[in-house]
Amino acid sequence: MKGLLSNVDWFEIGLASWDTLVMVGMSLLFSVIIGLPVGVLLFLFGKRQLLEQPVAYAVLSFVVNVLRSVPFIILLIVMIPFTVMLIGTSLGVAGAIPPLVAGGAPFFARLVETSLREVDRGIIEATQAMGATVRQIVFGALLPEALPGIIAGITVTAITLVSYAAMSGVIGGGGLGDLAIRFGYQRFQTDVMVITVALLVIFVQVLQMIGDRLVLYFSRR
């Protein structure tokens, strides 16, 4: 009998961890870049809000809902042609990022919309009474006031992306998920499976901790 972790190639594990980090980091970045303005627009177009636009709201909301209602594993597959068109391959770290963003951005947009709704209407009214433009209300009052909520939203999105990134291993996405499937599942190397799961748990824990600290730091309530 060999050692307890005989199948574990620590170099492979290190590489896969780094890949997961890159996938989550890059897809989080793009999810925020796309999701934040979409979330702000969702909020502004909403009922009884500053730029009430029922049609625009319905369209935007529908797109977000469609992307969110497709199970991510299906989204991964549906996105393949589009991903190939966009970056030339649907494999590896790069190939996983477009579907991750397609899953993460609408998710984050809803979280942004919710946290903006949490901002006291009185603050919007007061800012309006000062003669602010909509742009000034958004950047001067709404976003700063909703910042803790938005940071909490980024944390939740990041954690969701960790699990999505692991899932992308199924279609050859790379990272820890890929390792778990190729070695842990297909070759019955339980020790590799255990290590990858443990690493994912640690990864999520660290993300949550950082997020919580940031929320606390920016909360002035």
Place this chain on the structure above:
Amino acid sequence: MIVFDQVQKSYQVGGRAIPALHPTSMTIDTGEVFGIVGHSGAGKSTLVRLINMLEPTTDGRILIDNEDITRYNAAELRAFRRKVGMIFQHFNLLSSKTVADNIAFPMKLAGIYSKTEIRERVEELLARVSLSDHANKYPSQLSGGQKQRVGIARALACRPTILLCDEATSALDPQTTQSVLKLLADINKELGLTIVLITHEMDVVRRVCDRVAVMDAGEVVEMGPVSEVFLHPQHPTTRDFVFESESIDRDELQEDLQKAKGRILRLTFKGESTYKPLLGSVARESGVDFSILSGRIDHIKDTPYGQLTLSLVGGDLDVAMQALEAAEVHVEVLR
């Protein structure tokens, strides 16, 4: 001067127009403290929001310094709003900004002030509302009264000519209310700015307002100088408010009046006559005996007043009434 000319406001609820303010015409003079009192849902909140167009009017004109603000386009409206400060029941300060940054906020939004100007103005305002030591705190670290003083400083930042107060003291305890009202009265005197104040407490009106409008169900039911409205309320709603503010129980009062003998008079003293030693001499001259059933001596803004309900027995009642009226006491015969 703020002129309401047949101003009307209704909300569309399920395709039907629900009136919030029936056609109203009135004038608020420059430099006065104008109170609007009413129960919740009476339309006072709507009325005050029409003045800075946070609520658009449905019909009618609002003239401020002879300009119809209901015709302003978006840019004109924003420029106009900078000249109208507003404070709120729940202060509505930005929790993410420090006290100093909250006060600087409207000046930054205006985009016409230099950094130095803003800094100097903020310091000046902090000193005016006695919060210089709290410049770098966040609103959550302040008490209610302090928060409202920040609100006042913020409202004054761009040197407005009108200050709107939306239930500004309703969330404060009595002592803090007093200090905030005093600050408002002082500011009104120092800067000569027009204050429009809405409240559900007649006591607030009594302390700081020059004139008052009483609202009920979307209508102004009574309007006039505070001393008139307060001491001689005509409309039932106004009477309710006055009784409430003096914590008079109507039923108890009726009972007391029934028990009393003789004629019952209500005397109202105002200004100098409040301090005259009148009742004794009147009693001696006319030979009437009196007992005091209820009474209150207080101030309406800066004017002292007294209101006594007396029962008079014996003597010559006409002589007594003449003597009282000669001394400029307002006499009402209740029975």
